[in-house]
Amino acid sequence: MLYSFHQEGYKECELDNFLSIYDNDENADNINQIATALREFAKRGVDRRRFRPKGEGPVDALLAGPGQLRLYIIPCSENSLIVGNGCFKNKRLTQEVPECKKAWDLMVALDKAFRSRMQDKSIYWQEKWDGNLMYSELAGDLYFELGDC
């Protein structure tokens, strides 16, 4: 299952905003690959081995193409990803590219708040049945005040 989040004052959720910015003729191939990879994760589940065991934290990125377009994601269960925004990282460090820094910092802040709420159980997984399939869905307090990211 794919989750994204909607910032107050923004027209779209982060994933849709990413697609609105980068889904154009110039980046179509990259966006196609990223969209397909998200579908593959939704279909196959989230294999934790695919994500950096000793990375910079739980926030990771899906990359596509030589231009290194990236979409930030947080694997949050065996079948769920939280999807944020993205950027072209055309410098070595994330912090050197303002769009990347903004998207990254927001994901890091969200991840921290999310995990804290999972621990205190104000967010939890709720079993659901759609008539054919049993699945888990996030429930609880999904409204975050993260300050200025």
Added chain:
Amino acid sequence: MATKLDQVYDRVPEHTKLMVSKSFDISERILDILDEKGWTQKDLADKLSKKESEISRWMKGTHNFTLETIAKIEVALEQTILDTSPRRERNVIGQINVVKTIYLDPSSGGKEINATLEGFTQLFEIKRKLSF
């Protein structure tokens, strides 16, 4: 209602869908071999003289593996990643060796004829002797 992601996905060319699916398959195979060997992605990176972050990128399912890269990974892992053997050979349960080809003449009680088929106006029963 279709989401924006659905709309993008709907127009993705079939070959891109297949490419990403195969990239997922290849990276999954690599991850399985690493597990079998008790290796980390760092071990593989060292074997290939790459950075661990590059191996990590390959595992995300969007990497367009070249045949050269796959071959280098196969050498490093000492295992096959991409099996391109023809489908009919994948279900082989034993080796068949043709030991000898003989021609039998039923009109002479199945006597073996040491001749080529050429020159026979009447074709008899032809058997190929096989051994397992």
